[in-house]
Amino acid sequence: MEFKSKIKTIEWIKPDNVSRMVDQLVIPYEYKMVDIKTCEQMYDAIKTMIVRGAPAIGIAGAHGLALAALEVSSEVETKEEFLQKLKEKAEYLKSSRPTAVNLMWAVDKQFELVKNSEKTIDEMVQLLIDHAIELENDDIEINKKIGDYGAELVPKKGATILTHCNAGALATVGYGTALGVVRSAFAKDNTIQVFADETRPRQQGSRITTFELVMDNIPVTLITDGMSGYFMNKGMIDMVVVGADRIAANGDTANKIGTYNLAIVANYHKVPFYIAAPLSTIDISIKTGKEIPIEERSHEEVTHINGKRICAEGVKVINPGFDVTPSELIKGIITEKGVLYPPYEDSIKKAFEQV
Numbered sequence: 001m002e003f004k005s006k007i008k009t010i011e012w013i014k015p016d017n018v019s020r021m022v023d024q025l026v027i028p029y030e031y032k033m034v035d036i037k038t039c040e041q042m043y044d045a046i047k048t049m050i051v052r053g054a055p056a057i058g059i060a061g062a063h064g065l066a067l068a069a070l071e072v073s074s075e076v077e078t079k080e081e082f083l084q085k086l087k088e089k090a091e092y093l094k095s096s097r098p099t100a101v102n103l104m105w106a107v108d109k110q111f112e113l114v115k116n117s118e119k120t121i122d123e124m125v126q127l128l129i130d131h132a133i134e135l136e137n138d139d140i141e142i143n144k145k146i147g148d149y150g151a152e153l154v155p156k157k158g159a160t161i162l163t164h165c166n167a168g169a170l171a172t173v174g175y176g177t178a179l180g181v182v183r184s185a186f187a188k189d190n191t192i193q194v195f196a197d198e199t200r201p202r203q204q205g206s207r208i209t210t211f212e213l214v215m216d217n218i219p220v221t222l223i224t225d226g227m228s229g230y231f232m233n234k235g236m237i238d239m240v241v242v243g244a245d246r247i248a249a250n251g252d253t254a255n256k257i258g259t260y261n262l263a264i265v266a267n268y269h270k271v272p273f274y275i276a277a278p279l280s281t282i283d284i285s286i287k288t289g290k291e292i293p294i295e296e297r298s299h300e301e302v303t304h305i306n307g308k309r310i311c312a313e314g315v316k317v318i319n320p321g322f323d324v325t326p327s328e329l330i331k332g333i334i335t336e337k338g339v340l341y342p343p344y345e346d347s348i349k350k351a352f353e354q355v
């Protein structure tokens with residue numbers, strides 16, 4: 001049985017040529033779509049996290065460059081000017097968020113497609129739109145493959161799977177990476193359940209992960225970030241699966257802040273800790289996690305909840321959005337090409353040779 005998720009996070013709408021996406025800033029209070037019509041609006045949507053999650057912002061970047069091409073095509077006379085302006089827009093889009101490499105991957109892939117093209121400007125615009133739609137459709141297929149490979153790793157019937165942040169349908173075009181594993185596992189055994197970390201400071205776990213699992217009728221229990229050790233110690237967690245924002249060539253993995261703590265606690269309790277991510281999240285140009293740029297986010301995310309101050313005024317704050325889990329804490333990386341195991345230098349290299 002295939003699991004059907006109700007969610008499509010981002011979609012190119014023809015013939016209007018707009019990018020329609022779920023507004024993740026209002027979840028769980030509302031579920032509404034927003035139309036993004038320009039490259040600048042796309043930059044803002046990514047930066048303010050209307051759209052978030054590594055694969056979803058990759059597709060947003062691809063849509064963004066197609067929107068840029070539509071705009072630029074009406075402003076220029078020559079192909080050289082078109083490509084020059086498009087390159088500037090590509091750099092602008094890529095600067096919206098620094099850690100998730102899918103954004104750079106998708107925008108670069110789009111630009112590469114036209115950079116040496118013999119086509120006319122109008123043909124290039126169409127090519128960028130068609131390619132953005134292709135990447136969008138591929139994302140769901142890739143997640144289903146990740147889900148099916150990951151479901152094989154669930155250690156027992158009725159297992160409890162812990163996840164952090166949101167690596168679900170709403171962090172991708174649909175289905176999800178870590179929650180793709182959950183969806184595929186649930187299709188095989190509807191007695192499995194999820195424990196979701198709240199994921200401070202932006203609470204993607206409580207706001208988004210629980211929202212989409214409840215929407216799809218998959219049993220989920222919300223816990224706060226510091227509770228995982230307690231439940232592992234009681235033998236209540238069978239497996240941890242999280243997503244990723246960037247994976248280095250040696251398997252070191254950047255994901256939402258708090259993932260590293262979770263990996264240590266899981267390893268201490270001998271609970272298998274897996275990453276679920278597409279190959280587009282693996283950045284083979286960097287050797288280790290030390291080279292991954294970590295986004296420093298607004299201090300207000302820590303000092304306030306829903307606009308209300310929750311700490312003393314004047315307190316010092318540091319707010320890195322991501323941390324890096326060293327590869328030795330990762331039991332396997334679940335990709336669309338299968339599960340990669342240590343030594344990751346070799347398994348990642350082999351997976352890329354198959355592409």
Ligand code: MRU
Nearest residue numbers: 052053054165167171243244256
């Ligand atoms: O800051 P966010 O919400 O974009 O961070 C998202 C995460 O860290 C996800 O877990 C990660 O992108 C994996 S998404 C499938």
